[in-house]
Amino acid sequence: MKKYIFCIAMMGLAFQGYSQNATKGKGVYDKVCIACHQAAGQGIPGAFPPLAKSDYLNKDVNRAIKGVVKGLSGPITVNGKKYSGAMPAQALNDQQIADAMTYVYGSWGNNKTVVTPAMVKAQRK
Numbered sequence: 001m002k003k004y005i006f007c008i009a010m011m012g013l014a015f016q017g018y019s020q021n022a023t024k025g026k027g028v029y030d031k032v033c034i035a036c037h038q039a040a041g042q043g044i045p046g047a048f049p050p051l052a053k054s055d056y057l058n059k060d061v062n063r064a065i066k067g068v069v070k071g072l073s074g075p076i077t078v079n080g081k082k083y084s085g086a087m088p089a090q091a092l093n094d095q096q097i098a099d100a101m102t103y104v105y106g107s108w109g110n111n112k113t114v115v116t117p118a119m120v121k122a123q124r125k
């Protein structure tokens with residue numbers, strides 16, 4: 001009987017692990033990224049580019065990660081509009097960036113890419 005209960009508990013943990021990324025990612029997003037990119041990823045026209053249905057984001061995951069890790073400045077075009085602002089490098093660890101970006105990719109019509117801490121680490125070099 002004890003074994004049985006243990007087994008169910010482990011299954012519960014496994015499921016939690018599965019949904020953890022997106023939930024934690026929302027936490028990071030709502031604390032950090034939201035200030036500029038807004039609650040529904042819509043950005044602010046002329047200042048902060050949208051993450052919702054962003055062609056820039058969905059086209060190249062490694063380029064997107066690099067921008068968040070190292071900062072991004074200079075003219076970029078997102079969904080046909082030019083932005084020449086600057087995003088400071090985000091002072092977050094690999095796991096936090098992976099979770100936040102997985103949440104972003106899983107929201108607002110984006111392509112559901114899963115970003116792992118290893119992918120983030122690779123862009124720090």
Ligand code: HEC
Pocket residue numbers: 029032033034035036037047048049050051054055056057064067068072073074075076078083084085086087088090097100101104
């Ligand atoms: C201080 C404001 C600010 C914060 C905080 C911020 N960004 Fe940005 N972000 C910007 C600006 C400004 C740009 C455009 C930079 C440019 O014009 O070159 C940008 C660009 C981007 C882009 C590429 C363009 C696009 O719209 O697809 C992504 C992806 C992105 N940010 C994700 C994030 C994520 C994820 C976080 C939180 C971990 C975050 N940003 C936090 C200001 C910010």
